[in-house]
């Protein structure tokens with residue numbers, strides 16, 4: 001079957017709208033939803049009828065990216081592609097990929113190279129905090145790839161805790177530096 005789907009974590013076909021930088025960069029209304037969610041520029045713009053709130057492309061019959069049935073127009077009642085819904089669920093719950101990623105890593109911890117232990121956790125190589133902070137002006141499709149498989153690794157729980165603590169400390173010192181420069 002010919003599937004026109006969004007590959008998990010990275011749109012297989014980059015629509016023209018997704019290649020431009022995300023116009024919402026700078027404003028952060030949707031950060032309220034949490035940094036674990038990717039930006040939602042098309043939702044923020046207000047979804048047009050028949051357009052997908054995830055990728056911005058028209059949604060045709062049965063949630064497909066293409067008009068396979070020759071309907072001639074998008075389905076005005078649809079707001080999601082089936083494939084985009086699947087991708088969205090994956091972005092929200094990447095721990096489901098733990099087994100696959102562990103196999104790719106030959107069951108070694110990505111941080112310590114020690115054997116993966118029971119209770120090993122999925123982690124984003126480039127932390128999503130950093131993506132939100134530093135990479136927001138990248139084209140949307142590229143930005144989404146940080147939520148995809150390519151940015152996932154499996155790590156042992158103690159190593160994960162240490163990495164998270166180091167990242168939190170780095171964020172805190174950045175905030176402190178920003179406060180100092182604001183005060184100056």
Ligand SMILES: [Zn+2]
Nearest residue numbers: 052055081084
């Ligand atoms: Zn879509």
